[in-house]
Amino acid sequence: MDATTQLTYALDTFYFLVTGALVMWMAAGFAMLEAGLVRAKNTAEILTKNITLFGVASIMYMIVGYGIMYPAEGNGVLPKVAFDFMFGGDHSAAKVAAEGINHARMSDFFFQVVFVATAMSIVSGAVAERMKLWSFLLFAVVLTAFIYPVQGYWKWGGGWLQSLGFNDFAGSGVVHLCGASAALAGVLLLGARKGKYGKDGSINAIPGANLPLATLGTFVLWLGWFGFNGGSQLALTGLDNTNAVAAIFVNTNMAAAGGTLLGLITARLLFGKADLTMVLNGALAGLVAITAEPLTPSPIMATLIGGVGGVLVVFAIVTFDKLRIDDPVGAISVHGVVGMWGLMAVPMTNDGASLAAQAIGLGAILGWVFFTSLAVWFLLKLTLGIRVSEEEEYEGVDIGECGLEAYPEFVGSRGAA
Template identity: 70%
Template sequence: MNELIEVKYALDTFYFLVTGALVLWMAAGFAMLESGLVRAKNTTEILTKNVVLFAIACTMYLLVGYHIMYSSDAGGFLPSLGFLIGAEHSVDDVVASGGDVYYSARSDFFFQVVFVATAMSIVSGAVAERMKLWAFLLFAVVMTGFIYPIQGYWKWGGGFLDAAGFQDFAGSGVVHLCGATAALAGVLLLGARKGKYGKNGAIYAIPGSNLPLATLGTFILWLGWLGFNGGSELKLSDIGEANAVAQVFVNTNAAACGGVIAALVLAKLWFRKADLTMALNGALAGLVAITAEPLAPSALGATLIGAVGGLLVVCAIVTIDKLRVDDPVGAISVHGVVGIWGLLAVPLSNSDASFGAQLLGIVTIFAWTFIASLIVWAIIKAVMGLRVTEEEEYEGVDLAECGMEAYPEFIGSKK
C-alpha cells in the first residue's frame, strides 16, 4: 500500500471499530429499557439474560455464524458451513471497502457480531417475566449461531435476496424484523403472564418498575443507533463518504425525534394522557423505521418516516394487546411492525429499490425466522419446558432463576 492508502485503511478500520463499540453500548440500553419496563421482582433475571445473551451471541457468531453469513456463494440460497473467522483470515488480512480502499477483516467481524447480539436482545423483552432462563439461553445459541446468520447471508452476505434487489441498509429487516419474529414465535408458545388478560376481553395493565431506568435505556439506544446506522456506511475516508456519514447521523436522529412527537401526540389524543412509555417506544420506532435507508431521504423526509413509525407503534401495541399476545416491552410492535414499515419506505426515497423486492425480503425473513424459531422453541418446550411454575411467576423469576433480588432493600426483613 502507498501512504495515502495506509492512512485511509487505518481511518476506516478505526471508524468501524468505534461505531461497533457504539452498537455494543446498545446492549446496555436494552438491559436498562427492559429492566425498567418489567416488575421489580423480575429485574435481576432480565439483566442476567441481557449480559449472557451478548456473550453467547458473540461466541456463536465467532464459531459458526460469521462463516455462514459471509463465506457463501453470491446469489445463493443455501449457505456454506464452516468454523471460525480465523479459518479464512489471518490477523493482517484486509477486505475491500470499495475501490482501492480497505479495512481490517477483524473490524468487520467486530461490527457484525454486535448486530447479532442486538437481534437477540429484541427477543429478551418480549418473553420477559415468565420464561425459564435456561430455555431462553438455549434458544439464543441456535438463534445467533444459525437462524440469524442464514437470513443475514441472503441479504448482506450476497445471497439471493441481495441479487433480487432487496434493500436493507442497516437492518430494519435483517436485524429488527428477524428479532421480532423470533420473539413472536416464542410468545405464542409461551403464553401471557398471569393476570394480564381476563374474561370477556379484559386487558389489565402491568406497569414497569422503573421508568427513569427505561428512559435512560432509550437514550442509550438512541446514541448507539448512530453507530448502528452510521457504521453501516462502512467507510469515512473520503469527502463523499464523510458527507454520507453525516447525512446518516442527521437522518437517524431526525427519525427518532419524529417518532417521539407522533407517538406522544397520538397517545394524548387516544388515551387523554401523555404516555411516557409510548413516547419511548415512539423514539425506538422512528429509529427502526429509518434503519432500512438512512442515507437517501432528506432530513425532513427522515422525520416523516420516523413519525409514521411512531404512529404505527402506538396502534400496533394496542392491537397486539387486544389479540392477547403479551409483549411486556412492545418489542414485537417496535421492531417487527415498524421494521416492515421501514423496509416498505425505502423505495420512497431510493430509486434503486422496488416494492416487489422489498416485499420479497419481508416475506422471506419473516417466514424463515418464524418457522425456524417456532420449531426450536417447540423442541425446547418439549425437552425442558419454556415457562416457570405459577408459584415462581407469582414470587418473581429473580428468586426462582437467579436466587437474588435487584432491589432487596424494598423487602422487609423476614422473622
C-alpha cells in the same frame, strides 16, 4: 500498500471499531429499557439474560455464524459454511489488497457480531417475566449461530435477496424484523403473564418498576443507533463517504425525534394522557423505521418516516393486547411492525428500490425466522419447558432463576410487584 492507502485503511478500520463499540453500548440500552419496564421482582433475571446473551452471541457468531453469513462461496440460498474464522486466518496486507476491502477483517467481525446480539436482545424483552432462563439461552445459541446468519447471508452476504435488489441499509429487516419474528414465535407458545388478560376480555396493565431507568435505556439506544446506522456506510474516508455519514447521523436523529413526538401525540389522542412508555417506544420506532434507508431521505422526510413509525407503534401495541399477545416491552411492535414499515418506505426516497423486492425480502425474513424459531421454541417446550411454574412467576423469576432480588430493600415480599 502506499502511505495514502494505509492511512485510509487505518481510518476506516478505526471508524468501524468505534461505531461497533457504539452498537455494543446498545446492549446496555436494551438492558436498562427492559429492566425499567418489568416488575421489580423480575429485574435481576432480565439483566442476567441481557448480559449473557451478548456472550452467547459473540461466541456462537465467532464459531459458525460469521462463516455462514459471509462465506467464501454460496448458491444464493445456502452458503458454504466456513469454520476458519475462529482460528484467526490470514489478515496480511497482501490478503487485504487481494480482497479489495478497505478495513481490517477483524473490525468487520466486531461490527457484525454486535448486530446479531442486538437481534437477540429484542427477543429478551418480549418473553420477559415468565420464560425459563436456560431455555432462553439455548434458543439464543440457535438464533445467533444459524437462524440470523442465514437470512443475513441472503442480503448482506451476497445471497439471493441482494441479487433481487432488496434494500436494507442497516437492518430494519435483517436485524429488527428478525428479532421481532423470533420473539413473536416464542410469545405465542409461551402465553401471557398471569393476570394480564381477564376471562371477561379485560386487559390489565402491569406497570414497570422503574421508568427513569427505561428512559435512560432509550437515550442509550438513541445514542448507539448513530453507530448502528452510521457504521453501516462501511467507510468514512473520501468526500462521498464523509458526507454520507453526516447525512445518516442527521436522518437517524430526525427520525427518532419524529417518532417521539408522533408517539406522544397519538397516545394523547387515544388515551387522553401523555403515556411515557408510548413516547419511549415512539422514539425507538422512529429509529427502527429509518434504519432500512437512512442515507437517501432529506431530513424532513426522515422526520416523517420516523413519525409514521411513532404512530404505528402505538396502534400496534394496542392491537397486540386486543389479540391477547403479551409483550411486556412492546418489542414486537417496535421492531417487527415498524421494521416492516421501514422496509416498505425505502422506495419513497431511494429510486433504485422497488416495492416488489422490498415485499419479497420482508416476507422471506419474516417467514424464515418465524417458522424456524417456532420449531426451536416448540422443541424446547417439549423437552426442557419454556415457562416457569406459577409459583415462580408469582414470587418473581429473580428468586426462582437467579436466587436474588435486584431491589431487596424495596420489595416487601417476593410476590410484590
